[in-house]
Amino acid sequence: METALMRCFYVLLSVVICHGFHLHGPSDPLIVHLGGSVMLPCFVEPPLAMEELEVEWKRTDSETLVHLWQEGESRPESQNQRYHERAHFFTEEIAHGNFSLFLTNVTHEDAGLYKCAVYTNLHSDETLIEIKEIERLIVSGGHVISAYAGEDVTLNCSVDSHIPPENIEEVSWKKIDEDILVLFYQESEVLTDSSHERYRDRVEFFSAEERNKGNFSLRLKSVRTEDKGLYICLAFSGALSDNTTVEVLQLGFSSMHIGIFVLCILGFVFGSLILGYLSFISFKNNDDSRRALAIQCAHVLCPNITMSIVFILWGITEGFFTEAATCSALNFVRILFLLWIALHLKTFQDYPHQLINRLAISLQFGVITLVAYLPILVDLWYKINTLGKVFIVGGLLLKLFLTLLYVLVVVCCRRPVKIYRITELQITEIINVLRIFVIISLYRLHPKYLTLAIFPLLPFIWFFCHAVLKRLFLLWISVMMILEVLSASVLIYIHYDFANNVKERDTLTSLTAFLHILTMMILFTSLSPFSETNTVTTHASSEEDLRQGEEEVTEIFEEEVTKSDSKNTGTQRSLSHLVVFVFGTAVVVFVNAVALLVELILKSRNGQRTVDLRVILLPTECVFAVCCLALQLFAFWQENRERFREDIKRLRGLCGCKQTLTISPPENHEHELEKLATASQPSRS
Incomplete structure (x- = not known):
């Protein structure tokens, strides 16, 4: 009995001495991010002795053991598998009374009520912690x-x-x-x-x-x-x-793409190869019949119209409208370019023949400029101020007015008029000036670069230097060519120096080169009436002979201007013209078709663009235009060969060089006029 009383006394004494302990936890529920980590607080003050200390974390809803501390160490093997390697104690903090649980990689199932229970030999306590919501x-x-x-x-x-x-x-x-x-x-x-x-x-x-x-x-x-x-x-x-x-993943071809493949192959095989073979047979047999003319026209029209449609379909399918429009326009206007050098043009009536010769190059220049630069103007419209917009509208209206004026002069006036050639060059040079303004505005260059716009004006001004033209035609035409090359070089320099986008730079550079080749061709077309008229007048070596032949020259002037249209490179049956014609109808079309098909195949395989097709098509078109320009230069040299020789003699005289002055007998003047009158009559062939 005494022993039992003593035990009760010691127990009460220990309680009084220890005063027990009380666990502390969060006062509010916890909100946790899904997939994140959270600490469930549970601590006691003052710290408890580590002997016989046990800490237990459980879910109250399912009595699932989350983690256990027992006998001075963590017992991960006893915890539920769901919390394995996700629930941890702060081992070093337990001795300081911190029994918090660190839970990682929180899931939806972790939401709920948790109980932290601490046991000693003399006392125990627990606290509840709620994970109320999992932010997810x-x-x-x-x-x-x-x-x-x-x-x-x-x-x-x-x-x-x-x-x-x-x-x-x-x-x-x-x-x-x-x-x-x-x-x-x-x-x-x-x-x-x-x-x-x-x-x-x-x-x-x-x-x-x-x-x-x-x-x-x-x-x-x-x-x-x-x-x-x-x-x-x-x-x-x-x-x-x-x-x-x-x-x-890799995409298959749609029915539209298959149609593009078929049209490309048919356009080249039937339009270029089969019709090209039939056209060559007609040329070889000197066939000038209407059947031969129909084959010739089909050879020109079929492949180019087909490729023009193909690029439109490709633009609609892939969404590259600007690129597709330029490529389609190149194929479409090439028709007139090919007719300009076609071998059977002489079977046309006089008026259609003249229209083709007058409109072929200038129409190609105008269409390509409009199609290629219109998207640039649209983008520029939203970037510039009101003054710039007024300038753009004014430039477009000026171009439209000059173009309509030129078309009216060419189409409405059936009689040959020399002034239309001058108007053609004026429009071309003015458009070149406007292009420089657009490019400078596009790259946001300093206004001082606007002085570069004077370079396209120099050939325009030099063109009207008739004093030099009449006396030294060779010097005059040489300066014109140098100024045109200088103008093209300025534009190419601007592109390469200021364009940041490599594709845009290469495209605009190729476009600039092509347009200036066309400008050079328009220049020599404009010079044709001047050269032939002056050639006629040089046959008279004295003022008396000139007065005698004045009426005759006046009568044949209009015929000579008409012949300047007829003496186009496309009307001569020569091997060089045949090679250039085949290059335009077969090789250029083949390059267009192959470039488009390869682009479609590579794009379907890689899912990305390989190259801007204009970078391939425009240089090819430049090569074709250079070939035509070479034929034009050769014909121009043949027509003005004698006059150039006279100009060389005058230049030697001006430079102080000795030269032998040869005076032709008077009777030779009548002979030259007779030859001129004979040449002015239309050929029966």
Whole structure:
């Protein structure tokens, strides 16, 4: 009895001495980020002795053991498998009374009520900690898509969050490999204007009702080969974010692409090869019949019209409208260029013949300039101030007025008029000046560079130096050519020095070279009436003979101007003209077709553009134009050979060189006039 009383006394004494202990925990429930880490606080003051100390963490709803400290060490083998390697003690802090639990990689199932219980030999206590809500933002739906070009596909993206979908701050779709924004959603509004121009009007989310359910899948319409690649769907809400990726694999060809393949092959095989062979047979047999003319026209029209249509279809399918428009225009206006050198033009009536010769080069120059530079002007329109816009409108109106004036003079006036040649050169040089202004504005250069615009004006001014023209025609034409080359060099220098985009620089440089080759051809076309008229007058070596032949020269002047149209390179049956003609109808068309087909194949395989087709087509067209210019220069030299010799003699005289002065007998003047009158009559052939 005494022993029992003593034990009770010692127990009460120990309680009084220890005063027990009390666990502390958080006063409010915890809110945890999904996938993040959280510390569940549990501590005691003052610290307890480590002997016989046991700390136990459990779920109150299922009595699941989360973690256990026993006999001075952690017991991970006793914890539930769900918390294995995710729930940890702060081992070094337990001796200081800190029994908090560190939980990592929080999942949905971790939400609930946790109990921290501490046991000693003399006392025990517990506290409750609640993980009330798991903040989550889960984006799922990653998958791989294979589709045919031209189809509509859906790129899946589902957003799961404790936040209502209408309160999600941002959801964006991007093309990773090119860092292009495809579609953007912000604060319950779809911002379609923020989409890259390649995807504008081709992408959309589902309805608002679907978005409220967390469905932010992207519908991509009319899939193109360039759409191949990796896409990412990113969602943001405060500090939370998540993403998923969708890959669009190699795309098959659509029916439109197959049609482009077939048209390219048919256009080249039938239009260039078969009709080219028939055209060569007609040339070999000197066949000038209407059947031969029809074959010749079909040989010119079929491949070029086919390739023009092919590039339009390609532009519609792939969305490269500016590039496709330029390539299509090159193929279309090449028709007149080929007719200009065609071997059977003499079978045309006089008036259509004159129209082709007068409009072929200038029309090609005008169309290519308009098609190639119009998109640049449109982009420039939104970047410049009001004064710049007024300048652009004024330049376009000026070009339109001069072009209409020239067309009216050429088409309405059936009689040969020398003034239309001058108007043609005026329009060309004015357009070259306007192009310099556009390029300087495009690259935002300093106004001092506007002085470069004087270079295209120099040939324009020199053209009207008739004093030099009458006395030293060779010197005059040489200066004209030098000034044209200088003008082209200035434009090429601007492109290479200031263009940052390599593709844009190469394209505009090739375009500039091509347009200046056409300008040079227009120059020699404009010189033709002057050269032949002056050639006629040089046959009279004295003023008396000139007065005697004045009436005759006046009568044959209009015939000579008509002949200047007829003496085009396309009307002469020579091997050089045949080679250039075949190059334009076969080789150039072949390069166009192969470039387009290779681009389609590589793009379908890689999903990215390989090269700007204008960089291939424009240099090829330049080579063809240079060949035509060479034929024109040779014909010009043949027509003015005697006059150039006289000019060389005059230049030697001006330089102080000795020369032998040869005086022709008077009777030779009548002989020369007789030869001139005979040559002015139309050939029976």
